[in-house]
Amino acid sequence: MARESYNHSEIEPWAQKKWDDGKIYEVDLTDQSKEPYYLLNEFPYPSGDLHVGHWYAFAITDIFARFKRMQGKNLLFPIGFDAFGLPAENAAIKRGLDPKKWTYENMDVMRTQMRTMGGSFDWSKEVVTCSPEYYKWTQWLFSRLYEHELAERKEAPVKWCPHDQTVLANEQVVDGKCERCGHEVEERILTQWFFSITKYADRLLTDLEGLPWKEEIKSAQREWIGKSEGAKLAFTLSFKKNPSDNDWRDEDGKPAQLAVFTTRPDTLFGVTYLVLAPEHPWVTAALDGEHDVLTNESAVRAYVEETKKKTELERMENKEKTGVALEGIMAIHPLTKEEIPVYVADYVLGSYGTGAVMAVPAHDERDFEFAKKFDLPIKPVVSMTVINEHNPPVEGKPNTKRNVIHAILRNPADDTYLVGFLKDESWGDRKPVNFVIGGVDQGEDWAEAAAREIREETGYTDIVLEQEVGLPINAYFYQAQKEVNRDSDVRTFVFTLKSDEKEETDAEEKSKHDFKWLTADEVTAQLNVPSDQIIWRFYQSGGFATGEHGRLVNSGDFTGRDSNEAMWDIVAAAGGERTINFRLRDWLVSRQRYWGCPIPVVYDPEGNAHLIPSEHLPWLLPEDVDFTPSGVSPLATSEELKDRVTGIFGEGWTPEYDTLDTFVDSSWYFMRYLAPNDDTQFSNADLMKKWLPVNRYSGGSEHTTMHLLYSRFFYKAMYDLALVPTAEPFYERFNRGLIMGPDGQKMSKSKGNVINPDEVVAKFGADAVRTYLSFIGPYNEPGNYPWKPEGIEAMRRFLDRCYALRTKVSDTPATEEEQKALAKAALKIGTDIERFKLNTAVSALMILVNALEDAAEISKDGFGTFLRLLAPFAPHLADHLYSEILKSEDSIHTQDWPTFDERLLSEDMVIIGVQVAGKRRGEVSISPSASEEEAVLAALSDANVQKAMPNGQPSRVIYIPGKILNLIP
């Protein structure tokens, strides 16, 4: 016989009507009797179709909302629409619809659909960002930011989307493409409105520390803000074109200085050239003829023009270094006073730091690549520290310093290298394979020492010094025979073999090594002494020595000091200053689009910007516009707007045509929920004090570096203007996961794997969908969960089993077993909902139902408790049974969350594992309050335990009552 099934299409509308009629979810924000709790969801865009993602966002947080309400909180769970935005405008362009009408109709559809979720939203506080009542205050807040120089109009390189015909904020460019439409963005120099988010970079970063957010959210924001500490150093430019010009000075009459930013000022002595970004002002000025010093102006101009033409993406993809020397000028090194060449190259970004860098090819991979390509000198200034991991220095042993040479002998006849294989068998598999190594005698020349060592160890005498490998090394190891730590300064010399001429080596040397001639590949494969491996790699690559810190060499007075320790002394000596740089750019808020909040600004006949006075707010969006995208805002086509401006401000005054980025609208909506209909203020100060910060904010991970960062900035700016009570807007933040199609792929119409929630709800009911989505995976961490059709069926089966329990309800008093099962479930479900672990909460509910099914009868009280536990997940069914079976007039959703006597949670007898020496050998059923003696006695009566304990009594016992007993024989 098929199991009895409840009729969701009757029950659910019944319950929804009951809740609406009772207005049970309308919050009195001024209620002092209950503790306020503000649960916020990112509000939806009214696209007109409610998809599974909306269900996951809203129906699942609704479970938490219902739980908090039952816990006695005065719960604010508002809803609204982020209603400005491109889709409305695109509907207008493509299908000739009115964006306003389109948006408002969509909202109507979505409100109806959202009701089917059984959500406990407080619709009475709904906000709609495209309504003049709302955007009046967006404009008002813009004005406050402008007054405090946090909104400014400036010329800057900006991202332009050719498809959407508008500028974008940096955050809206993903991998060089428009975040909305996926088209490649271009760079343009335009005058636009910006919010000065960079002024808050440091606070946005440091205030993250105090927030109990997941590390992944914090680190994504940290990365986006991108703080780096370093120094600003100045190089003097000198000019060589003609002698009369060679002392070019800036406007103040000072010698021209070129500032660079570096995080590695300790490598200053390794600078062998400078690089300017193609956008660098000095380059622009030079090409504009302001300083007529370049002797290759046309080549520079050609290069700069060429980089301008490249898109963001092309510049990112092509990592091959390009550039042009600025001929006619040289830079003077601030410490060595050497003249060094200056280049323009697009691997340096105009928008970061000073747009100029000091290049240290020995210690920076990008500079190294460039130096290789342009044949520039490579000068190592930080020695490599090599700690021998097989014989590391031993703490407490004396340190001895030593000068050591390594010698590479190359035979040019067949391009082979001489490598020594140690004979000493005591090394086993780790027998050293290395180049010639030897100590430098007192007063001896390093290179001579190297030649001597080659003669003594190998016998070859007809050799000539080719070069020194420019990488000095500090090798640290422990010399066991002498019980000392060795701290060796190592230099390496390369010799060329002229002929096979040899002298006899002494017997001792012969017994130590076998020397073999190896090809370069064989050397790479067989060499196994760390310092020689590094030298070899350096020699082969031609000079790149990684970016690590170590001992300074070739660094004038600083030679020999630790690079970290000496860093700021070098900056001081060079007259530089410590600075901090951020990757974060100012937030570009202008959009050349129609369906957005008008920027409340007008221009006087001289073109100066003026705020529109408050009495004219809301500054209405004109309706007589041509939507055809033209690269200029459609507002420019409105006659009404022009007339309005002339009418109010006078002839010659012109409107601002751009609208605001919709992220501005959504940066403050959560404050408006507190006073959605107040037309005298943006929110209510008393209520903000009571309700902010938001207790828990749930949203999508895609907004971590957009909405979440913007609204933190916006709120902090408002905090500084004394408009809001706290420095951070959101206390807890949870990023939810994504629901994928049944095939595990992202749902999309083209893949045909889209689940339509309306259909599923019609078939299985909203309660089944809610419970299924809760069960699919943990809600407190983002993940991708495929929608399994079997899963929703299983969940409906579970709810039918819950429904079937009603036939067991009787007037008998609750058994202890029933009480215990309920108490355990209430505790587990409560703590799990609290931390958004709804999957395990549902699991606990299932365990409870399994237990109740096994009972012969269920008490009325017990059933009531069960329904309260079920209520957040299946609100319709729970309320129905509450009314039908328990004959209650009230809604179950106004009842309290069950609480229990602690004693019900403790078990009389528990089964604990018995381990012998940490391995599980058996189990005993025992009271959690049993003594250690009793536990051991019980355990030893187990045959398996006895077998594992041949000596009978344990020598040691670890006993954690109620958990584990571990016996050590």
Place this chain on the structure above:
RNA sequence: GCUGGAGUGGCGAAAUGGUAUACGCGCCUGCCUUAGGAGCAGGUGGGGCAACCCGUGGAGGUUCGAGUCCUCUCUCCAGCACCA
């Protein structure tokens, strides 16, 4: 490349340092049925007849005891990326 997160059955996934795989899906066996894509009962990490042994990406370590803590390493996901 840098930063962060994660690797557990056939699958979604559970496990304050204390009996690894709860709960569900799927699968297997049986029952009931004219029938089953329904329902009910039982089983289900791997190896072994068994006692037992092996098992949380891999290698070490700390501990009486490690999925959980530490070191190294591999793989996947996410954020950033020519950011000096």
